[in-house]
Amino acid sequence: MITPIGSASNRSRKAVILFVSDMHFGRGDPQTERRHEAALLQCLRYHEAQTSHLVLLGDVFDQYIEYRHLVPKGAVRLLGLLAEWVDSGRHVTYVLGNHDPWHLDYFSQELGVRVVPADVHLDLGDTPTYLAHGDQFGSRVPLYAALKAALRHPAPVWLYRSLLPADLGVRLARGVLRRVHTDVIDPAVTSALRDRARRTLSETPARLVVMGHSHVPEIHRWPEGVYVNTGCWRTTRTFAILDETGIHLRQWNGSGARDVESPSELSGTAL
Secondary structure, X not given: OOOOOOOHHHOOOOOEEXXXXXXXXXXXXXXXXXHHHHHHHHHHHHOHXXXXXXXXXXXXXXXXXXXOOOOOOOOHHHHHHHHHHHHOOOEEEEEOOOOOOEOOOHHHHHHOOEEEOOEEEEEEOOEEEEEEOOOOOOOOOOOHHHHHHHHHOHHHHHHHHHHOOHHHHHHHHHHHHHHXXXXXXXXXXXXXXXXXXXXXXXXXXXXXXXXXXXXOOEEEEEOOEEEEEOOOHHHHOEEEEEEOOEEEEEEEOOOOEEEOOOHHHOOOOOO
16 A cells, blocks of 8 residues: 655655656757756666656657668667666656557567556555556547557557658658647646546556656545656656655755655746
8 A cells, every 4th residue: 555655754755656758859959968867867876776667657658660671860878877777777758648559579689668658557565566657547638549549559550660761751740740740738638538537446456546747746645546747847846756755746956856745835946
């Protein structure tokens, strides 16, 4: 069972699990991307000594198309850290999002990362947990479920990779995403993910649900369990941490992290 958040002075220093999502690496110019990546690396290194498992909850990249012999440029320092952590015995799980679904085997074979295409139930320590990016439960795009199935079906994905040269394929995907993407927060998406989380807690053994996608960091406690949305690392520098005292939603400030309970407590943005 998940226990309530304890005071800062009583917080455990033992092994913890980190959750982070929606970095959207590749959206901006190289200097902007390096800044966002550096901030994430600082946060991960800060928690490194206690971390046993890192969970990436999708949209790590703004677009990601992996080819048989080629992978997209960018975030190389993050990839190096992931490989280092796996080699040192830590676990890394990557739940794919709606911006970065076209992975092959680079992350699993070269980095040792467990890649999850959609969602997964895991026992994290003593806590049965459900993990998902969340796009399958809340989307601004009409008929998104059908569109998602088509975009992830092996046939159209194979055709895209086979018919378009890599540079053209990546450029086309980037252009489409820039046209359809919006930074406007949709309350309907936030509500849909929250409702889905509570149903999951009621209908499955999960006592903790962690998702991203909505870009709204939040934590809700119900008798059935706890729901956390990690928010958007790119804009709010928020993430979640699970230790033996419970689940915590936190914000990185450049040198440390503090607990937050609602979006109203967040100071500034990272845009």
